Amino acid sequence: MSLTYVLEATLAVLVLGAAAWTIAARSAFAASVGYVSYGLLLALVWVQLAAVDVALTEAAIGSGLTGVLLLSAAATLRVTEARSGPGPGLPMRIVAAICCALVTAAIAVVVLTLPDAAPTLAPEAVAALPATGVGNPVTGVLMAFRALDTLLEKVVLVLALIGVWSLAPDRYWGGHPGLRHRLPADGVLPFLARTLPPLGVLLGIHLMWTGADYPGGAFQGGTVLAAMWLVVMMAGVRDAPAIRERWLRLALVSGPVVFLAVGLAGMLTAGAFLAYPVDYAKPLILLIEVPMLLTIALALGLLVAGPPERAAGSS
């Protein structure tokens, strides 16, 4: 029994324990905290499986950003939660447990009945990678071989934000999301909001840039940028922008728009939608990734900030 084996077994037990605790937790707040630690442990599992790209995404989005979203949802629901009754009865819980167990069993059957050499396109993806000019196969798949998925993902992100915004009451439409946080300027949170972002912004851009050849990418980088922006907004150092601002809306759609434009240009220059001419593949991928980084950072930050709750121009 090697040391790695012990480490992996411990990790697996911890992940299962965190998952069980998240389900069993009584309050939504406690369940959200459990979910965050579950995500961080899962990221370690991905590192152990040598899938560093997935680990970064899990830590940044699965655990970090989703965690913040869930925590703010739990905080908003706290009043309702206290007022509502004892929750669903025993028969309802048993039915829910059976349904969840069936889904888990189905996934387990699918995974366990895979042929020993699981069907994979990985060798082909790696073989075709030089044509894209990038060195990280994950980025190659995301930005070239399956570019359509990535494009649609960005569109979904913007649509989700529109969905959140549409929850605004009419009188606040176009206004500022969330509450104005007023903290003493010499407090500890404003201090963090002034010290951390220079480093965080650098790290976010680095993650996007290095994603071409090493683990990383626009989504992880954009999440780090969004987190920095959220710290600044929550500390009250800068107010959230009014959602009617023209620059904000243009920046939000810039990612999908540039992606779509390059994709359409591909029909003329490379003979297919979302195809890149081989000589220019790398510069074109970078041209798409920069506005994409902006879109991801803004959309994720504004998703957490929530629907407008104050009229534009008010404070």
Add this chain to the structure above:
Amino acid sequence: MSAVLDVFTIIAVSAGAVFFLAGVVGLLRFPDTLSRLHALTKADNVGLGLIVIGLLPQAGSLFAALKLLLVWMLVLLAGSTVGQVMARVARRAEVRR
């Protein structure tokens, strides 16, 4: 020389682990929020610091060693900020009660 460095690593990392263990015990056993936070921040600051110092000789390159130190610095910054914010919330809840 490398044996000396290895022993140094083992001692420092073990000491760090002891701090983490003490922090966990404190978190579980201390009576009120502020003392629990006190136990927790010691584990974060000193425990991680000792582990990082212990790992420095094993880092291989100056760049990797600087990265380790940067991780420690960032955890210090985040940990102390979060500790302060949580303590303030706990204090406010106590005053209200």
